[in-house]
Amino acid sequence: MIELRLLGTLDLKATDGHAVHSILAQPKRLALLAYLALHTDHGARRDSIVALFWPDLDTAHARGALRQSLRFLRRELGDGILNGHSDEAIAFEPGTVWCDVVAFEQACKAGHVTQALQLYRGGFLEGCFVSGGSTELEAWIGSERRRLGHLAGRAAADVVEEAEREGDLPTAVQAARQAIALHPDDEKGLARLIELLDRSGDRAGALNEYERFRRRLLELYNITPSPETHVRVEAIRVRSEPFVPPAVQEPVAAATPARYAVEDIRPSKRRRPVAITMALLAGAIAITGALTAVARRGNDAPTVLAVGPIQDSTGADSAKVTAGLAGLLATNLARLPGLQFVSSARLYEVVGQFRALGDTSVPIARAARQTGATELLEGALYRAPDGTLRLELRRVDLVRGALRGAYSVQGPQPFALVDSATSQLARAFDLRASSLRIADVTTSSLVAHRFYAEGLRLVSQNDPRSAQRLFEAALAEDSTFAMAAYYVAICRMQLGDGHGIRAPLVRAARLADRTPERERRLIRTTLALVAHEPQGLAMAETLAARYPTEPDGHLLVGQARTMAGDFLGAIPYLRRVVDMDSLAFRGGAVRCRACDALFAISDAYQLADSLVAAEHSLRELLRRQGSPMWLQELAVVLERQGRVEEALATFQRVPRTSSALDAGLFRASVAIRAGNFSHADRLLNDIAQGGAEDLRSSAQWLHAISLRYQGRIAEALTVARRMRRVAMETSGQKLPLETSLIAAQALFEMGRPRQAAALFDSLGQLAGDYPDFPARVARHHTWMLTHLVTALAAAGDTARLAALADSMEASGRRSAYGRDPRLHHYARGLLWRARGRLADAERELRAAIYSPNMGYTRTNLELGRVLLERHRPREAIAILAPALRGALDASNLYVTHTELHELLAGAYDAAGETDSAAVHYRWVVNAWRNADAMFHARLDAARRRLAALQSLVSN
Numbered sequence: 018m019i020e021l022r023l024l025g026t027l028d029l030k031a032t033d034g035h036a037v038h039s040i041l042a043q044p045k046r047l048a049l050l051a052y053l054a055l056h057t058d059h060g061a062r063r064d065s066i067v068a069l070f071w072p073d074l075d076t077a078h079a080r081g082a083l084r085q086s087l088r089f090l091r092r093e094l095g096d097g098i099l100n101g102h103s104d105e106a107i108a109f110e111p112g113t114v115w116c117d118v119v120a121f122e123q124a125c126k127a128g129h130v131t132q133a134l135q136l137y138r139g140g141f142l143e144g145c146f147v148s149g150g151s152t153e154l155e156a157w158i159g160s161e162r163r164r165l166g167h168l169a170g171r172a173a174a175d176v177v178e179e180a181e182r183e184g185d186l187p188t189a190v191q192a193a194r195q196a197i198a199l200h201p202d203d204e205k206g207l208a209r210l211i212e213l214l215d216r217s218g219d220r221a222g223a224l225n226e227y228e229r230f231r232r233r234l235l236e237l238y239n240i241t242p243s244p245e246t247h248v249r250v251e252a253i254r255v256r257s258e259p260f261v262p263p264a265v266q267e268p269v270a271a272a273t274p275a276r277y278a279v280e281d282i283r284p285s286k287r288r289r290p291v292a293i294t295m296a297l298l299a300g301a302i303a304i305t306g307a308l309t310a311v312a313r314r315g316n317d318a319p320t321v322l323a324v325g326p327i328q329d330s331t332g333a334d335s336a337k338v339t340a341g342l343a344g345l346l347a348t349n350l351a352r353l354p355g356l357q358f359v360s361s362a363r364l365y366e367v368v369g370q371f372r373a374l375g376d377t378s379v380p381i382a383r384a385a386r387q388t389g390a391t392e393l394l395e396g397a398l399y400r401a402p403d404g405t406l407r408l409e410l411r412r413v414d415l416v417r418g419a420l421r422g423a424y425s426v427q428g429p430q431p432f433a434l435v436d437s438a439t440s441q442l443a444r445a446f447d448l449r450a451s452s453l454r455i456a457d458v459t460t461s462s463l464v465a466h467r468f469y470a471e472g473l474r475l476v477s478q479n480d481p482r483s484a485q486r487l488f489e490a491a492l493a494e495d496s497t498f499a500m501a502a503y504y505v506a507i508c509r510m511q512l513g514d515g516h517g518i519r520a521p522l523v524r525a526a527r528l529a530d531r532t533p534e535r536e537r538r539l540i541r542t543t544l545a546l547v548a549h550e551p552q553g554l555a556m557a558e559t560l561a562a563r564y565p566t567e568p569d570g571h572l573l574v575g576q577a578r579t580m581a582g583d584f585l586g587a588i589p590y591l592r593r594v595v596d597m598d599s600l601a602f603r604g605g606a607v608r609c610r611a612c613d614a615l616f617a618i619s620d621a622y623q624l625a626d627s628l629v630a631a632e633h634s635l636r637e638l639l640r641r642q643g644s645p646m647w648l649q650e651l652a653v654v655l656e657r658q659g660r661v662e663e664a665l666a667t668f669q670r671v672p673r674t675s676s677a678l679d680a681g682l683f684r685a686s687v688a689i690r691a692g693n694f695s696h697a698d699r700l701l702n703d704i705a706q707g708g709a710e711d712l713r714s715s716a717q718w719l720h721a722i723s724l725r726y727q728g729r730i731a732e733a734l735t736v737a738r739r740m741r742r743v744a745m746e747t748s749g750q751k752l753p754l755e756t757s758l759i760a761a762q763a764l765f766e767m768g769r770p771r772q773a774a775a776l777f778d779s780l781g782q783l784a785g786d787y788p789d790f791p792a793r794v795a796r797h798h799t800w801m802l803t804h805l806v807t808a809l810a811a812a813g814d815t816a817r818l819a820a821l822a823d824s825m826e827a828s829g830r831r832s833a834y835g836r837d838p839r840l841h842h843y844a845r846g847l848l849w850r851a852r853g854r855l856a857d858a859e860r861e862l863r864a865a866i867y868s869p870n871m872g873y874t875r876t877n878l879e880l881g882r883v884l885l886e887r888h889r890p891r892e893a894i895a896i897l898a899p900a901l902r903g904a905l906d907a908s909n910l911y912v913t914h915t916e917l918h919e920l921l922a923g924a925y926d927a928a929g930e931t932d933s934a935a936v937h938y939r940w941v942v943n944a945w946r947n948a949d950a951m952f953h954a955r956l957d958a959a960r961r962r963l964a965a966l967q968s969l970v971s972n
């Protein structure tokens with residue numbers, strides 16, 4: 018029997034239990050399989066299937082495509098599984114397929130709601146984008162997703178009621194959280210969750226849930242919760258006692274005082290306390306280590322456990338023994354099924370944030386509470402007379418100050434202590450430890466551990482260069498230390514060495530089996546996103562869902578959604594990171610994930626062409642933590658809004674030593690966008706002749722763009738070829754990619770599309786900048802094919818376009834970068850326009866748009882032309898105007914602003930908005946006044962129309 022999972026992470030296993038990746042990699046065929054699985058009782062009619070999945074083909078070709086897909090599915094799944102019930106119906110043979118959707122619905126119908134919730138791992142066909150399907154297919158997927166989500170919400174509500182009747186508050190709380198996750202705008206569900214948390218004694222949790230809900234409503238809908246909910250929450254906030262009395266304290270493993278304040282825990286005078294730096298070293302080893310345990314006893318509130326430092330009482334050799342011990346313990350505890358922890362790294366990250374604020378004596382308990390922990394595990398290490406080590410641990414309630422448990426283990430070395438302590442704590446939580454050995458999931462070298470722990474401390478202090486050296490030293494001690502390799506890659510990423518991250522990240526992924534689950538998921542998710550693998554988003558969402566109290570997963574989801582093109586969908590995840598790590602805003606040199614998230618929010622808004630929202634995010638970031646980089650980005654956003662004076666004044670405030678962008682280059686970019694080409698060219702020539710080597714190359718690049726905008730294509734080609742020769746000499750490459758691209762684009766704009774096509778085709782044979790990553794290679798291949806089809810269409814050679822579009826579709830879907838799976842629509846749009854089928858061309862070109870202002874803006878140009886040909890100038894204006902707000906040397910590299918202004922002038926003219934039309938005609942006339950001869954006819958036409966419009970105004 019095959020196993021098909023369509024809820025949440027998509028999965029398909031053959032009868033032998035192996036994943037069928039060949040089908041999972043093809044969204045349309047996977048969706049077809051899903052459709053058949055949900056129609057297995059009576060089968061699905063062939064005519065319905067072809068209409069849903071191949072609407073653009075005639076009947077004969079559509080049925081041929083269906084037959085080809087069925088042959089493929091049968092070959093991959095095996096004979097006797099998928100057969101035709103009749104000439105017109107297709108279905109699975111009975112008993113050959115298990116599908117989670119069917120099992121979920123059966124469980125709901127039978128009233129087995131707990132089982133149903135276990136089956137519902139996420140939305141139906143989530144992340145499955147079916148290209149070339151009908152709108153009816155999209156509607157069916159959407160309606161099934163909503164229907165199944167509603168059923169899951171009902172099931173969660175039923176579990177809540179059942180658990181309440183049985184007095185099982187922890188289960189009720191968990192189910193209520195699931196209900197809110199499924200329907201985050203359900204205020205009645207929120208009220209139920211708040212009541213349950215309050216009754217459980219978790220008043221802080223109730224208030225946090227309300228605050229999260231309030232912020233969501235405010236950010237997404239600009240509304241606030243109802244007065245009834247507000248009154249309920251205020252009653253909880255002002256009440257001095259918990260809803261229920263504290264539970265009876267459990268007996269502890271050793272004779273210790275029953276209650277005390279955690280902040281008052283001190284070693285005796287005979288013990289030498291560990292300095293805070295030593296504590297950081299001891300805890301930091303698990304920067305991606307274990308998250309908080311959720312232990313439930315009767316009706317007690319859920320427990321959130323953090324592992325604090327291990328104090329040293331062993332003698333002079335302490336550094337060799339205690340370094341990393343708390344981290345090792347947290348790492349091993351994370352392997353216990355059913356437990357989650359606030360990672361030691363997160364805990365000490367918060368300690369570092371307090372220290373950066375000047376609070377150098379912050380108690381570890383205060384930092385633990387800041388992370389959301391309700392209990393703290395801490396202890397001390399002693400040396401016995403026989404030379405062995407003894408580790409004493411205490412589990413302390415951070416809310417009441419009560420001692421929840423005490424534990425003692427003895428062994429010859431730290432690894433044995435960690436293994437024994439894990440077993441004891443597992444028994445305390447009624448869990449199976451089953452001989453979990455810490456050495457199985459991390460390095461067995463204490464020397465490597467010390468290098469690694471010190472490196473993590475430096476990472477938290479934002480010193481990646483020094484940290485990298487320590488991680489490399491740890492790898493030299495133990496070549497199988499996966500997390501050391503991972504952090505070498507992270508440090509290189511922070512230092513801007515994009516190419517240098519590949520080898521250590523691939524190495525870390527290869528070694529990831531020797532790490533606990535969270536580290537393993539973090540390594541592989543990071544690699545998937547860097548490599549642009551399509552499964553990266555699903556992996557990030559799983560990481561965030563499994564470890565919700567850590568910011569890493571949410572940050573990766575936000576970044577992955579932005580990359581995929583779900584710009585506004587990324588923002589709630591990024592905003593959550595801002596909320597979780599807000600203390601870092603007030604720190605100095607410490608790592609600030611909240612800053613990264615807020616900057617990513619600005620980036621997402623820019624891609625969505627919401628530049629005002631992007632500006633607000635950057636101004637919020639500058640208010641919270643000033644940085645030259647944020648100031649520079651604000652200048653860029655202001656300039657793209659046309660607020661030139663503000664942009665220049667803002668850039669002037671950026672310290673020269675801190676700017677990644679030269680002031681002269683920035684002013685030149687501003688001048689080009691404004692059409693002040695003489696000023697731009699003077700600035701760029703000055704830099705090209707007297708600037709630093711890297712600035713000279715950038716100046717020539719911008720100068721070539723400026724010349725293209727002016728219609729001086731022959732000069733632009735000369736500059737491009739000169740850059741290409743230099744690149745060949747310095748790199749040794751026969752065909753340097755970037756300089757060859759601008760040369761090919763110049764050839765295209767000179768009216769030599771076949772020569773441009775030949776060069777684009779040659780560039781497509783290269784592997785790109787990341788030959789080790791197949792998805793990156795697919796992205797490069799798709800991108801070069803895009804330019805090839807543009808040149809071929811301009812040459813009138815449309816014979817190859819359909820086949821090239823198919824190739825682009827195949828390669829594009831192998832990339833997680835949201836632009837790539839859409840680009841085949843651009844090729845098909847050009848083909849339909851060439852054949853005079855403008856409605857089809859419009860549909861395809863609209864589907865090709867990734868970002869209205871920062872995608873492939875030549876799509877905007879071609880769609881604008883189609884809309885004008887269809888006599889819809891106002892729609893053309895809405896498509897063309899955003900393209901002028903993109904980056905000159907990125908999204909706008911393959912179209913000139915002069916072309917966009919020319920088309921906008923015609924669109925405004927056709928719409929009867931003569932003042933706006935005159936502005937754009939004037940821009941064209943100014944730009945092309947020294948243009949090559951091939952532009953003279955278009956220049957004369959613009960001049961005549963501008964004169965006519967000015968005459969109308971004067972009359």
